[in-house]
Amino acid sequence: MDLTRLNPCQRGVVTDLMGFGLPRPTYGPEFSRELVARLEDGLAVSAAEHTPDDPLVLSKSRLTEVLTCEGLYLSRDAQPFAMSRAMALGILTHKAVERLLVDLERHPNPHAATEYALARASSGEDALASWLTGLDEDERLEIKGEVRNLATEFVQQWPPLERGWYPRVENRASALLCGGRVKLYARYDLALGKPEGSEARTLIVDLKARSFGASHFEEIRFYALVETVRVGIPPFRVALHSLETGGHYAEDVTAATLSAACERVVEAAAALGELRRGRQPSLRPGPACNWCGSSGDCPPGRAWIEDDVTVIESHVSQASTSV
Ligand code: SF4
Numbered sequence: 001m002d003l004t005r006l007n008p009c010q011r012g013v014v015t016d017l018m019g020f021g022l023p024r025p026t027y028g029p030e031f032s033r034e035l036v037a038r039l040e041d042g043l044a045v046s047a048a049e050h051t052p053d054d055p056l057v058l059s060k061s062r063l064t065e066v067l068t069c070e071g072l073y074l075s076r077d078a079q080p081f082a083m084s085r086a087m088a089l090g091i092l093t094h095k096a097v098e099r100l101l102v103d104l105e106r107h108p109n110p111h112a113a114t115e116y117a118l119a120r121a122s123s124g125e126d127a128l129a130s131w132l133t134g135l136d137e138d139e140r141l142e143i144k145g146e147v148r149n150l151a152t153e154f155v156q157q158w159p160p161l162e163r164g165w166y167p168r169v170e171n172r173a174s175a176l177l178c179g180g181r182v183k184l185y186a187r188y189d190l191a192l193g194k195p196e197g198s199e200a201r202t203l204i205v206d207l208k209a210r211s212f213g214a215s216h217f218e219e220i221r222f223y224a225l226v227e228t229v230r231v232g233i234p235p236f237r238v239a240l241h242s243l244e245t246g247g248h249y250a251e252d253v254t255a256a257t258l259s260a261a262c263e264r265v266v267e268a269a270a271a272l273g274e275l276r277r278g279r280q281p282s283l284r285p286g287p288a289c290n291w292c293g294s295s296g297d298c299p300p301g302r303a304w305i306e307d308d309v310t311v312i313e314s315h316v317s318q319a320s321t322s323v
Helices: 008-017 029-047 060-068 070-078 085-102 110-122 127-133 137-157 214-231 255-276 287-291 299-305 309-322
Strands: 056-059 168-177 182-192 203-208 237-242 248-252
Touching: 008 137, 008 237, 008 248, 029 056, 029 168, 029 182, 029 214, 029 255, 056 060, 056 255, 060 070, 060 214, 060 255, 070 255, 085 110, 085 127, 085 137, 085 168, 085 203, 110 127, 110 137, 168 214, 182 214, 203 214, 214 237, 214 248, 214 255, 287 299
Parallel strands: 056 182, 203 237
Antiparallel strands: 168 182, 182 203, 237 248
């Protein structure tokens, strides 16, 4: 790759985020076998309550919700799925970026790719198509403009992705454990590379329209875990990239990373099982209260929003002793 043809932001992506030209780690087959054994051991109780036809599905959003606040998780779980503006924007932007990667001849620029993404999404029969149908003309133009801006940021900030890097957008990935009774599910915004023999050469990136939040770091480590279990070799690196700032965070995947991700999965699975069996949720007021559907009926949540620290502390100490 000729770095002199890239702008400074693109060069930063190549050198800092992708670690272009640096040696990659290697792993023997026992590495993933031991990780899977550890996961299956920790998940055994949870798995026993499921079947391969009705597996316990652990996705990044489920893990984040239940570990952020169990009340938040129950609130979300009880609500019927509803497409949000942020979700629609994310799906449409990924679709536009995908077009720019796989079909540059028909969609040579962000404008054409955005037109395609909106037309394609509108012709479906899913939640996104219904959401788009409900927009008036001005709202639709606004969304189109935002998608086009984000797709433009992508091509401005990222180098052209070569075919030999095996670029995948919205890459669905599942890993089955415990005889199919537990399923780890992820969808990577962008994945590049693939393992070569025992050499880790995969990079997984979560693209963010805005900046990063605390949970995003745990979520990319979850991706590393899913990829390791299903492929047998970890990604060499996982990363976050903000299209708003052009900045990124990249983390080498290590045994410690995967061990922490494994513990987080086991902890979340145990909590989900206990909640299903009727345990009262442990409430953890925090920033999530601001968008939690239960905040109106949740005293610690309201206190957090209203900044009443005394009520929060008394409730958290009661909740932690009752679990
Ligand atoms: S309002 Fe806050 S504390 Fe209450 S359930 Fe929601 S996230 Fe949890």
